Structures are given as C-alpha cells and as structure tokens.
Amino acid sequence: MNPLRSKLPYALLIIVSGISLMGFGCRAPQKVQTTTNTTLVVWGLWQDSDVMGPIVRAFKESTGITIDYKKIASVATYEAELLNALAEGRGPDIFVINNTWVEAKRGRLIPAPVEIINERQLQDEFVDVVATDLSRDGLVYALPTSVDTMALYYNNNLFNSAGISAPPKTWQEFQQQVTKLTQVSRLGVIGQSGAAIGTAVNINRAPDILQMLMMQSGLKILDTSRGERRIDIANDVGQRALSFYTDFSNKSKQVYAWDVSQDYSIDAFAEGKTAMLFNYSYQIPTLKAKNPRLQFSVGPVPQIGGNTTQVTFASYWPFAVSASSRSPQAAWQFVRFLASKPVAETMNRAQGVPPARRDAVPDYVADPIMGVFAEQSLKAQSWPRVDIVATDGIFTTMIDSVATGGTAISDALKQAQDQLQRIATGNGG
Secondary structure (H helix, E strand, O other), X not given: OOOOHHHHHHHHHHHHHOHHHOOEOOEOOXXXXXXXXXXXXXXXXXXXHHHHHHHHHHHHHHHOOXXXXXXXXXXXXXXXXXXXXXXXXXXXXEXXXXXXXXXXXXXXXXXXXXXXXXXXXXXXXXXXXXXXXXXXXXXXOOEOOOOEEOEEEEXXXXXXXXXXXXXXXXXXXXXXXXXXXXXXXXXXOEEEEOOOOOOOOOOOOHHHHHHHHHHHOOOOOEEOOOOOOEEOOOOHHHHHHHXXXXXXXXXXXXXXXXXXXXXXXXHHHHOOOEOEEEEOHHHHHHHHHHOOOOOEEEEOOOEOOOOOOOOEEEEOOOEEEEOOOOOHHHHHHHHHHHOOHHHHHHHHXXXXXXXXXXHHHHHOOOOOOHHHHHHHHHHEEOOOOOOHHHHHHHHHHHHHHHHOOOOOHHHHHHHHHHHHHHHHOOOOO
C-alpha cells in the first residue's frame, strides 16, 4: 500500500470540515457573482474522481458553484481531444496544460485576475520554474498543484554487488559508476547496462535528458534576448552535450553501456538489466507494478563538477482557464483553491507526487523517495516549446542519427536547430 495514499481519507475529511482554513492563504474561497446554478466543467488527467469529489463538494458549499469534473483517459490523445472540443465550442472551463504550452496556447487561455493571484504572489508561493513557465507580461496563465523533476533511479542490489555505496553526484562520477556496473561480452554484447543513456528510440524521455544536459552546461536552447525567438544548440556547448550523451552508445568508448538492442528503458530497469534510469516520479507506480520485488532508490540527477548552479528538468501539468469560459472569475477562483496548500497537498499525497508550493517542500524532505523530487523542484528549469511532440521527435531523431553512426554531431545539431527554428517562428509546416 502507498503510505501516502493511506492518509487520504483523513486528509479529505480535513478539507470537508475545515474549509474555513483554506482557499487563499487561510481564508475560505469567497462567493463570486455568478448566474444561477453556475457549473464549471473541469478536465484533468491524473486526479481520480474519489480524490476530486470531496474537494469540489467543499468548494460548492463555500461558493455555491458546481464543479463537473472529468478525468481524460489518455494523455496521448488529450491535446487533440482538448483542441477539438475548444474549436467546436464544447470545451471545458478549466483544463490542465503541459507546463510548456503557455507560449503556444496563450490565445486559448485567459489569465488570472490580479485580485486572485498576481505575478509577485506566484513567485512567492511557488518554486521558481512555475513563474518562468506560467507567467507572461506580468499575468498568470496557469497554476500547478505539483511540479515533477527528472531524477536518477538506481538499483540497490546492483549497486551493492558492485561495491558502490552512493549514487553519483557529478557526471564524472556517473561515468565511473557506469563503467563499473556495465558488463559487456568479448563479442560486444551488453549483458548488464550501467545506465539507460546513449540512444533515444528505446529510452523514455531521452529528449528531456539531453535538454537537461544542455541547460546544465549553461545553454539557453531558446534565446529571446534580442527580441526574437532564436534556437541556439548548434554550437560548442551543444556539441559537448550531445557527444557526452551518445558516447554511452559508442562501442569504442570506455563508457559504452547501451545500444538500440536493449529493452525499453523502463522495462530494462524494472527487470534489473540496467542499474540506473533517468525519469520522473510518475514512473514509480509503473516500476512497482512491473516488478513488485524491485529494490531501488532515487537520487538527484548528477551535476557538472565545479558548477555552482544546479539544474534539473521540470515536467508538470498545471490548471488553466479557457478564454471561452463564460465564468472566468469563478473558474480562476477554483484554480486558486486547487493550488492552495491544503487542497494541493491532499491531491499530491493521494497521487504520490511532489509539491509545487515552496511552503510544502519541507514537508517532504524526510521521505527517502519523494523528498528528492521535492527538493529538486527548487532548482528545476524548463524552456517554452511551441510543439512539444514535434520537439521531442526532432531531438529523438538527432540523438539516434548520431548514435547509429549515420550523422556527424555537428551536422545533426544543425539539422535539428533548423527544424526547431521553423517551429519556434511558426513555419514548421
């Protein structure tokens, strides 16, 4: 049983009975001027109805506003389903967006009234990446309940067998541990992989790992400093990052540990075939379901030795309000309610995910797993992508074109940069 989920009934009881302590800070949500029997339609991806039910009932008791919550079944088809519904005039008042979507979908969103939340409050209440991702021109376009981050999963048994007592803190230590953990036959066949890194086609979230490496190196993938949207990866920093990543799939390198013949990274780690995996907290239930006996721990992602600034990669789904909503003030009040500490904490504990609020991070630090993700949220970064699916595809192709030996690193970066630039400027076709 998930120890966080076991606390759910008690937490929900607090929400229903202690509504006067919630809402904005320690105040209950105030009634807003609405039409008779106002109903807000809310679309989510992760929260089950048994979690949302008591929350929406508590909100209605305080405000008189009815919430009609719908959990969308598939994240793979969610964006298309949402855009179709909005285009046909049957879209929800409130829906979740990926943290990278604000730039591309700003015209479909209505920002929060400043009396509900302003940019200063956003910066004060939430971890830094939230303001970077979700505010534009001093206005707030979405609010999260959770911020997930890329972390390092490692197999305890394989680490113990190799005499490794702790996960790597730097990428140099990572290389050393990968070499120690990897077992390759005289024929070049990988029997045990030190880490799932080096290719893209069989590694979950490979584009995120490479983008994180670039950002740790100080590379600003999208440069807007000159008043234009300029993609900048085909340079020395980009070459070093891509070379470092793909070296792990290069048989001529000492760090060789992975190739395209390996099982999909999630499966390989669950089966004990690879010792380390980069991923987010949402993969924990998947790994446990695939192998309930798997003994693993989680550590922060390695950093570049000597760097004073630490960086990991953020991924999360905040709540936003549709520009087509007939009750935007009421909709934003509900979003603000969801993002308040008591309500967000109930949702996060039920799901087993880390917080987005600064004041909630200390509540997680003692947890050996979730504490890592929570503390990393304070140093998480992201960058605005107009089309995340297309961007992932471009990075995947770039990585594998180098990993298979078909394309030079400089050429692969230039090709990817040109493709990303066309998307960034709206000429992606």
